[in-house]
Amino acid sequence: LFSAAFALLFVASTAKKSKEGAKPDWAKKDVRDFNDADLERLYEQGEEDEEPLEPDELPEHMRPAPKIDMSKMDTSNPENILKASKKGRMLMTFITLLGKPTREETEEITSIWQTSLMNNHISVDRYILDDNRALFTFKDGSQAWEAKDFLVQQDQLETITIENKPYYGKNAGDKAQSKKAVDEL
Structure with a gap:
């Protein structure tokens, strides 16, 4: 049992996502030579395993639009509709x-x-x-x-x-x- 756990730990510590020769060209560059596209790829790679943010933590332009229940609203007054659409x-x-x-x-x-x-x-x-x-x-x-x-x-x-x-x-x-x-x- 002890040797099986040790072997599993050894394999996990030496495992890599990709082989050394299989790295993309942008990953082989010196960090000082990265352009905007390389930095964006690096950022996206870091974000892959992140959990998505809660809606209230998102920047305002990325938040979902508030749900408007038109059945409970006085639609005869256009200001009420505007007011509801601007909530939040x-x-x-x-x-x-x-x-x-x-x-x-x-x-x-x-x-x-x-x-x-x-x-x-x-x-x-x-x-x-x-x-x-x-x-x-x-x-x-x-x-x-x-x-x-x-x-x-x-x-x-x-x-x-x-x-x-x-x-x-x-x-x-x-x-x-x-x-x-x-x-x-």
């Missing part, structure tokens, strides 16, 4: 402030909005683009519509654009009316 996906929105605020004023106002949204458990990142424009990114895109409901009630908001659709603030006034008239034509 990153979404960017563009914010325009009324008037001609300075960059510092835009920074201060949008910072207050970001804090208010975070206090309401809406995860948002803020980037200032111009003196009166900012970009809000939501890690869960479905939260953008909840944020929109809050932001359109703010005095300093002109527009928030979600999925190329502008929503006007309560004080946008003439600009919102003229844009609605053009859209109706």
Whole structure:
């Protein structure tokens, strides 16, 4: 029994996947001479025995799309469908402030909005683009519509654009009316 176990261990330790002369040409190269294709092959070879990642560990662009149950959804409102389709996906929105605020004023106002949204458990990142424009990114895109409901009630908001659709603030006034008239034509 002992000799059988020793023989099995000896065979396992000396076994190779391929014979020395059967190595592919790229494997015989010096590592410093590897090109991108060789490195990719080496990476894939290392990944062969790896277990696949869980869906929540995958990069966002490789995650499976969320399942949408249309039977439980109010399909008369297209925003509900958009909201459901963006669940768990990153979404960017563009914010325009009324008037001609300075960059510092835009920074201060949008910072207050970001804090208010975070206090309401809406995860948002803020980037200032111009003196009166900012970009809000939501890690869960479905939260953008909840944020929109809050932001359109703010005095300093002109527009928030979600999925190329502008929503006007309560004080946008003439600009919102003229844009609605053009859209109706």
